[in-house]
Amino acid sequence: MIINKSNPVQIDLANETINTVRSMKILGVWVDWNLRWVTQVEKSIKKARSLGFALRYLNRHLSRDQMKRVFMSHFVSRLMYGCPIWGLSITYNQRAALRSVYYKQIRLILRDFKLKLNRDSL
Numbered sequence: 001m002i003i004n005k006s007n008p009v010q011i012d013l014a015n016e017t018i019n020t021v022r023s024m025k026i027l028g029v030w031v032d033w034n035l036r037w038v039t040q041v042e043k044s045i046k047k048a049r050s051l052g053f054a055l056r057y058l059n060r061h062l063s064r065d066q067m068k069r070v071f072m073s074h075f076v077s078r079l080m081y082g083c084p085i086w087g088l089s090i091t092y093n094q095r096a097a098l099r100s101v102y103y104k105q106i107r108l109i110l111r112d113f114k115l116k117l118n119r120d121s122l
Contacts, residue, residue: 047079
């Protein structure tokens, strides 16, 4: 497959045509035709939001240390996968969207921990 939008190129290799695509996944990282990383950021946010539901459930049943380990190993690793490749070239809005999802989960974990402390201290 060739990533190209503006000038469609048709290449035949061994009697098979190689198609032009807008984006493709290479080793778990989505590469857009113009290297804007829109698909990568959208997919990362979507995956992180779906993991957020699991984190909310686990937050009721795990200790704070266990939640930190789950958060770092499952949530952050999926949200930031491939970041050395695309992290420096994303737009301000894409960075803000990633940051928003990240901080939302941190607030959830810390808020619930603070509420448990307040209830226990009564």
